[in-house]
Amino acid sequence: MRPYFIVLLLVMLAACSRPVVKEPVPEPVAPGPAVQLPQEDNPYAQHYVARQLHGIKLSQGAGEPTIYQGGKELDDYQHMLNDGYQMLGYTSFEAPELSFSYAAAHAAEVQADAVVVYKKLITAPMATMDLQPVKTQVSAQPHAGxxxxxxxxxxxxxxxxxxxVLGVHVMQRSNNDAGPGLTVLAVITHSPAAKAGVAVGDVLLSLGGEALSSPQVLQQAAHRHAGQEVELVLRRVNAEKRVHVALGTAL
Incomplete structure (x- = not known):
């Protein structure tokens, strides 16, 4: 299983150590015929780990969730952040081949707008896992491999x-990093931050005169100044930079 914080740390390290390039887009796939089974019998649901989201506002999604065939995890993760998505959770398990309709069924249950699925054939199951219940359950389904x-x-x-309102994904700097601020992991395309020239790897220092000590402080400052043009102070490489950003309207 890949804990979320490990994935996020890898994204941060990659963003700060390589030039920004246009990342590949995950490939959308047809989920296939819908499956009718209780969520407790769906491996995607059985192993799902939800993230704790605080103060995050999601759009009111409509229609069926989009299912993507994943490629490179870090590139896909960066693309989803840049495209204005927030990760809700993840799942990891071993099982016989499943159609994408299993992922779609669970996505609808957790009200996800999109799911990125990675599948790899393994030579043998993990010795510590008892896969017989999963084999029996899945083999009874018409779309199983x-x-x-x-x-x-x-x-x-x-x-x-x-x-x-602003349009950045940030991470609080560790105690080993010199100085305060929030490291930019991703900039949402066409957002106020993108239009102001904020880039991945920048360290945000203050917004509207308010020092930024945590992602929550940034969110609160952005909403206090929503709809206004304010000064954003950031550090890029070793130089301090001041830009003006026209913040969006808070919903």
Whole structure:
């Protein structure tokens, strides 16, 4: 299982150590015929880990969730952040081959707008896992693959954010980093931050004269100044930079 904080740390390290390039887009796929089974019998639901989201406003999604076939995890993660999505949770398990309709069924249950699915054929199941219940359960479904082949599955679930006031994903700096501020992990495309020239790897120091000590402080400052043009102070490499950003309207 890939804990969320490990994925986030890898994204931060990658963002700060490589030039910004246009990341590949995960490939959308057809989920296939819908499956009718209780969520407790769906491996995607059984192993789902929800993130604790505080103060995050999602748009009111409509229609069926979009299912993507994942490629490179870090690139896909960066793309979803840039495209205005927030990660809701993830799941990781081993099972016989499943159609994407299983992921779609659970996405609808947790009200996710998109799911990125990674599937890899493994030579043998983990010795500590008893897969017989999963094999028996899945082999009874009409869209399951041959029970002889075992796959490793990992899926991330995403909700579309409401139009952002600022439009950045940030991480609080560790105690080992010199100085205060918040490191930018992603900039949402066409957001106020993107239009002001904020880039991945920038360290945000203050917004509207308010020092930024945590993501929560940034969120509160952005909403206090929503709809206004304010000064954003940031550090890029070793130089301090001041830009003016026209914040969006808070919903």
């Amino acid at each position: 041959a029970a002889a082949d075992i796959y490793s599955y990992f899926a991330t679930y995403w909700g579309k954010l409401a139009p952002p």
